[in-house]
Amino acid sequence: MSERTLVLVKPDGVSRGLVGEVISRIERKGLTLAALELKTVERAVAEQHYAEHDGRPFFESLLEFITSGPVVALVAEGPRAISAFRQVAGGTDPVDKAVPGSIRGDFGLEVQYNLVHGSDSPESAEREIKLWFPNL
Numbered sequence: 001m002s003e004r005t006l007v008l009v010k011p012d013g014v015s016r017g018l019v020g021e022v023i024s025r026i027e028r029k030g031l032t033l034a035a036l037e038l039k040t041v042e043r044a045v046a047e048q049h050y051a052e053h054d055g056r057p058f059f060e061s062l063l064e065f066i067t068s069g070p071v072v073a074l075v076a077e078g079p080r081a082i083s084a085f086r087q088v089a090g091g092t093d094p095v096d097k098a099v100p101g102s103i104r105g106d107f108g109l110e111v112q113y114n115l116v117h118g119s120d121s122p123e124s125a126e127r128e129i130k131l132w133f134p135n136l
């Protein structure tokens with residue numbers, strides 16, 4: 001059974017030149033690309049994307065960060081794609097949670113600048129894919 005997940009290379013990943021690295025790791029894991037686009041996020045889209053965090057202390061800075069420069073949005077597909085990409089990405093905190101060998105564990109230092117996003121459930125994936133790729 002194939003599944004789809006929404007991945008973002010966040011502005012820090014794009015500005016640091018890690019887009020190829022992230023895509024390479026997705027492909028080496030065995031997932032395939034179903035959609036891919038470079039875009040600068042409007043605040044309204046960012047608010048919807050991170051709606052679950054509305055009201056948290058880091059919400060405003062998260063929105064500022066994610067709209068601060070272009071991101072690469074992509075849809076990755078394959079068996080258990082949602083969990084598979086979360087494993088490739090590593091835990092949210094790049095130092096305390098993400099293990100070496102994961103994207104965040106290898107390249108991140110701070111929780112806000114953790115390079116990538118991946119959907120965390122089938123419901124989130126469906127909602128996020130509709131938000132980022134309405135024509136898919």
Ligand code: RTP
Binds near residue numbers: 053
């Ligand atoms: P994401 O949604 O971006 O894939 O990350 P995640 O599931 O691993 O983590 P989540 O809890 O959904 O948090 C979303 C993003 O908010 C930023 N964050 N900052 N304490 C903080 O300052 C804090 N906590 C979270 C991170 O950029 C995180 O990826």
Ligand code: MG
Binds near residue numbers: 118120
């Ligand atoms: Mg999340």
